[in-house]
Amino acid sequence: MEWPLKRTVNTKNIRVLLPSIVVVAVLLIFGATLSGRFISVRNLGSILMTASLLVFATTAQNIVFLSGNNGIDLSIGAVMSMTALVGPMMPIGTPVEFAFATLTVIAMGAVCGLLNGLGIRVLSIPPLIMTLIMSNVIYGFTLFVTKGRPAMELSKILLGVNKTVFPMIRVLTICGVVAVAAAEIILRKTRAGRKLAIVGDNPNAAGLCGLRVSLISVAAYVCSGGIAGFAGFMLVGYAGSAIMRMADSYTLLSVAAAIIGGTSVAGGRGSFVGGALGSLVLILLTSILQMLNIPQGARFVIQGVLLAVILLTNTRSEKLRQ
Amino acid sequence: MNRARLLLGSLRKMSAMPAILLFFALLVANSFIMANSLSRSFLVSYLNNTTPVMCIAIGTSVVIICGEIDISLGAMLSVGNVLLIKLLGAGVPYQAAVVLVLAASMAMGLLNGFLIAAMRGSSLLTTFATSTIYSGLALLIMPVPGGSVAREMSRFYNGSLLGLPAAALFFMIPYAIWKIYKRTTHGMRLYAAGYDRNKAYVSGVNVTGEKIFAFVFAGFCAGMGALAITSSLGAGDALIGAAMSMMAISAAVIGGVSLSGGYGDVTGSLFGSLFLGLITVSVLSSNVSPFVQQLASGLILLFGMLGAMAFGMKSGKKRN
Amino acid sequence: MLHLENVSKTYGHVRALEDVSLTVNQGEIRGILGGNGSGKSTLVKIAGGTVVPDTGSLHIAGRKAAIKSPRDAKRNGIVMTSQELSVMPNLTVCENLMLCRFPVRAGVFADRRKARQTCREMLRDLGLEHRCDAAVGSLPKNELYMLEFGKALVQDSDILMLDEITSALYSENVDIVRKKLKEYKAKGKTVLFISHRMDELYSICDSVTVMRNGEAAGTFGIDEKNESELLSLMVGGDYELGGRIESTLCEKGGRPIVKADRIPIPRYGKSVSLEIAHGEIIGVAGLQGHGQAEIVRTLHGLLGDVDMNVEGIPVTIRNPRQAVEKGFAFISGDREGEGVFKEHSIADNLVAVEDLVKRKRPGAVADVLAAIKVKYANIHQNLTSLSGGNQQKVIVGRWTSTNPLLILADDPTKGIDVLARSELHALFAGMTKRGSSLVMVSSDEQELVSLCGHSDNSRVIVLYEGAIVCTLRGADITRDNIVAATIPQKNGALS
Structure with missing residues (x-):
């Protein structure tokens, strides 16, 4: 019998993604009717890039959701802002230096994730609280290191994420696609991925089976931090400069995108492809709102209502009365 | 002798103990570092600054005790703040404006309660969503900070009432309401619903009703906090409450309120807020570079939290 | 007194109750016997208000009653104990015992003095007076179940339903339960007693209803059937007490x-x-x-x-x-x-x-x-x-x-x-x-x-x-x- 079982593409998985695909189509059509510029190559390319940044954040968030135990990572935005500001402080002139800087930002994010994971597993601090406090500490650290100065004058290599490879597809977009594909394959086809989902599904049972639940849970936060670190580096390359708290909104959006994509916040069930589609939905929505010149306040309200609606259709507690 | 030991024992079991100790320890430590830190003027101004967070901490605690969590209270406070400024600026009489702000806050609390208790949404994520909605609302009402209030308001807030700082009125009212509620049978039912909603339901507790009360009460507390901060600042800012929700939760945890529900009391979170407020003031007035301040407060908050949770674990109330 | 008519309930694919009707007269202690999956718990939970049936109706003292929650049930005079225990460690013994019927002063305020008095009396009756000020979290399982029992008794309802309350009790506790139930019956109340312990059913109940596979297999006076007959009804065939499987000696022996x-x-x-x-x-x-x-x-x-x-x-x-x-x-x-x-x-x-x-x-x-x-x-x-x-x-x-x-x-x-x-x-x-x-x-x-x-x-x-x-x-x-x-x-x- 073939192992792992060939079931990555079966009806149940597709059915979860269907609503997101439909919504993406609807939003594209809606945007196009509002303005022909919306579906221009340039605009779509830019949307795809922003979506790719969100995809990184969502992938990180998905890993933490999958690990169960009410896992959530609210420090993703802070880590992204940190590496966006601190990353360019390193020399990135040559490809070697660039590679080294990339590894460093990933390591910075991973360390934050490790601290999160340890606080959560060893000290039993609820993930929401731990990651929220960490985000405060990370902001403080960032402020301390950068002395409040924004990042400017970036190296050409870093700005290279904006380079067009195909029409509509820039380097950053390709990175995003690769990240999602890699994550999904790891989840379904490797032992590490399967272990993560099993542990998230029922940590007690997983422990009884002999799995190292604490190690896997902490590893999930380390991965999340590392990915967020990388994403921040990509963010500054895309934007051309960085300021404090620029990645704040990514945190909430990553939560929303993951849930839209069918991930269970209780753990054990999730899809990175779904998260990518969810990210696309949210960025399309944001662009349409921006195009309509809707003030920031109204945008927040719409985002919040959307998230609330998604939550109430997806993650409700059990009825008291059966 | 025995009586003293009994008293000591029951003091140790008091969930508010770590917060009270932390607060007084920091107060004493601070008096060595900072001049005039025990003077009346300093203490009063510090209390006035901390009052808004204390109001929110009361509401947050009650929601946590009933088994849920509300991270949208800071955003609700922002809405109250800008709404009050706008109403006063439009010439609405003070009393009417206050009533409207409190009503709006309670309405927002009711929305939270409805979505969570009646529609059974996850309280963390749902209030995450509503905090975005309320922040957006605040921005819509006042996109740019500004406005002003009548001087009488600030003077009242910074003055005294019967020898005590007038600001204390703003958090004493919700505190009193809670204490009265606790004395009714609803009090223990709220705790029951917080510990285990199924067991409470089977015991005939109206779980949904108790939780909706908690959220509406939290809204009321946010409204009081909005009144306080508006009187204190004299202006409106849609982002004023952004960081307060988290501070309130930290204050509650430090104050001995268990995040799993059913344990703890509001008194602890009041001291927790005072402790956190004192940290901010100490860090701000110390000679530390402003770039380190944020990091320092973040770290102190982290360790304060860890300490409080460790204490909670030792008292045998650890439940996940 | 209590009459359930044509009650059915399905959970997903599982049919827990199939068209069950049950009548219990006033002043009767009715035992309910059944294996796992027989539906006995579901039946009682429907009367208790925690489960809403798909079909069927419920009548109390002749009147039709709509029971959609435990509060409704209590209002209609039905009180149920919980197999999973409804006592909570974050409340005191007294608060737990009186939670469903806490005395009030001036209409809203909790009358703690009166509550403590009633609590003391009930605990004395249950043999638990020394636990009056104990921390609920420190009580052993059997005392928790006695507390659960007391919590139900205190409500003094017309109909009392006990769901497997004796499984964790010692024999001296069971004796107290038996005594209190007989007292309860003497007051003209009705009791439903779910248990799988035959000796208790025989010593406490007046009659017994046997449940099997979601159906009521029959109701009998407690003297009408013996243990084997009841068990056979439970299983639906001739049940041989002590059925066994093949011996499993294996070669390697007992090292x-x-x-x-x-x-x-x-x-x-x-x-x-x-x-x-x-x-x-x-x-x-x-x-x-x-x-x-x-x-x-x-x-x-x-x-x-x-x-x-x-x-x-x-x-x-x-x-x-x-x-x-x-x-x-x-x-x-x-x-x-x-x-x-x-x-x-x-x-x-x-x-x-x-x-x-x-x-x-x-x-x-x-x-x-x-x-x-x-x-x-x-x-x-x-x-x-x-x-x-x-x-x-x-x-x-x-x-x-x-x-x-x-x-x-x-x-x-x-x-x-x-x-x-x-x-x-x-x-x-x-x-x-x-x-x-x-x-x-x-x-x-x-x-x-x-x-x-x-x-x-x-x-x-x-x-x-x-x-x-x-x-x-x-x-x-x-x-x-x-x-x-x-x-x-x-x-x-x-x-």
Whole structure:
């Protein structure tokens, strides 16, 4: 019998993604009717890039959701802002230096994730609280290191994420696609991925089976931090400069995108492809709102209502009365 | 002798103990570092600054005790703040404006309660969503900070009432309401619903009703906090409450309120807020570079939290 | 007094109640007897308001009543105790007892003085007066159930329903329950008493309704049928008390494979030593909470370090991972909390250990499922789509392919119907035939008899307060002997 079982593409998985695909189509059509510029190559390319940044954040968030135990990572935005500001402080002139800087930002994010994971597993601090406090500490650290100065004058290599490879597809977009594909394959086809989902599904049972639940849970936060670190580096390359708290909104959006994509916040069930589609939905929505010149306040309200609606259709507690 | 030991024992079991100790320890430590830190003027101004967070901490605690969590209270406070400024600026009489702000806050609390208790949404994520909605609302009402209030308001807030700082009125009212509620049978039912909603339901507790009360009460507390901060600042800012929700939760945890529900009391979170407020003031007035301040407060908050949770674990109330 | 008419309830694929009608007269103590899955709990929960039926109606004293919540039920004079206990450690004993009917002063304020008074009286009646100021979290299980009972009594309702309240009680507690129920009946009240303990039914109830497979198999005066007849009605055929399985002697004989000298039982400050032979079946009996669970859980590394000899080599097991490495398997009775991966498919659940922990390419899933006799449509369907018994079979199947040295089971057949239970026993027997040893804790004495009864390579140990007080082998393994050993006589002798 073939192992792992060939079931990555079966009806149940597709059915979860269907609503997101439909919504993406609807939003594209809606945007196009509002303005022909919306579906221009340039605009779509830019949307795809922003979506790719969100995809990184969502992938990180998905890993933490999958690990169960009410896992959530609210420090993703802070880590992204940190590496966006601190990353360019390193020399990135040559490809070697660039590679080294990339590894460093990933390591910075991973360390934050490790601290999160340890606080959560060893000290039993609820993930929401731990990651929220960490985000405060990370902001403080960032402020301390950068002395409040924004990042400017970036190296050409870093700005290279904006380079067009195909029409509509820039380097950053390709990175995003690769990240999602890699994550999904790891989840379904490797032992590490399967272990993560099993542990998230029922940590007690997983422990009884002999799995190292604490190690896997902490590893999930380390991965999340590392990915967020990388994403921040990509963010500054895309934007051309960085300021404090620029990645704040990514945190909430990553939560929303993951849930839209069918991930269970209780753990054990999730899809990175779904998260990518969810990210696309949210960025399309944001662009349409921006195009309509809707003030920031109204945008927040719409985002919040959307998230609330998604939550109430997806993650409700059990009825008291059966 | 025995009586003293009994008293000591029951003091140790008091969930508010770590917060009270932390607060007084920091107060004493601070008096060595900072001049005039025990003077009346300093203490009063510090209390006035901390009052808004204390109001929110009361509401947050009650929601946590009933088994849920509300991270949208800071955003609700922002809405109250800008709404009050706008109403006063439009010439609405003070009393009417206050009533409207409190009503709006309670309405927002009711929305939270409805979505969570009646529609059974996850309280963390749902209030995450509503905090975005309320922040957006605040921005819509006042996109740019500004406005002003009548001087009488600030003077009242910074003055005294019967020898005590007038600001204390703003958090004493919700505190009193809670204490009265606790004395009714609803009090223990709220705790029951917080510990285990199924067991409470089977015991005939109206779980949904108790939780909706908690959220509406939290809204009321946010409204009081909005009144306080508006009187204190004299202006409106849609982002004023952004960081307060988290501070309130930290204050509650430090104050001995268990995040799993059913344990703890509001008194602890009041001291927790005072402790956190004192940290901010100490860090701000110390000679530390402003770039380190944020990091320092973040770290102190982290360790304060860890300490409080460790204490909670030792008292045998650890439940996940 | 209480009349349920044509009540049905379906949960997903499972038909819990099928067109059941029940009438209980005022002043009657009606026992409700039934196996797992018979619907008895569901029936009572419908009257209690925690479950809403799909069809049917409920009538109290002739009037139709709409009961949609426990509050409705209480308003209509129906009070129910909870099998899972509704007392809470964050409230005091007094608050717990009076929660449903707390006295009030001036209409809203809690009258604590009056509550304490009533509480004292009730606790005195229940023999628990010394617990008036105790912390609920420190009370042992039997006292918690007595508290649950008191909480229901205090409400003084017309109809009282007790759902398996005696399972954790000592005999002196049961005596008090019996006395209070007779008093209650004398006041003209009606009682529904769910239990699977025959002796209690016979000594407490006036009549009994037997439930089977979601239907009412019949209602009889308590004098009309004897135990075997009632059991036959429960099972739906001729039930032979003490049915057994084939003896399972295997070739390798009784050499010791695991020897643990100090398995601590912290609650009683004692420790147990155990020697397990190859292919041996050890049943562990005793009242709930006397150390049985500690034995199997400690051996699997769940409760701290434990030193033992495994196949002659001394090892220290600190966590389940090391236990699984040594070839141990653990099957818990708490399927939902410790067994089922509810978001995963049957296949994923089945191969969890073999693939992820043992890192082996799993064998054909379909073959394993056939061997454990599980019916399914598609190996990729969710495990939760199967019945409870089949889910547990898959969980056992998770371990069969690892050829475990030692299977540790903590009440694995809890909540599973009779048929699936015997299939699980067959599974275990098959595994021991292939050389695994089995230590199984069970709260059902009959089950241990069936499992161990007629094999030379098996024994039943009985625990009492943290120590093994009795070991039974061969023909001595009978239900009566086990039950007698679970509560040693006052003079120390076994009856």
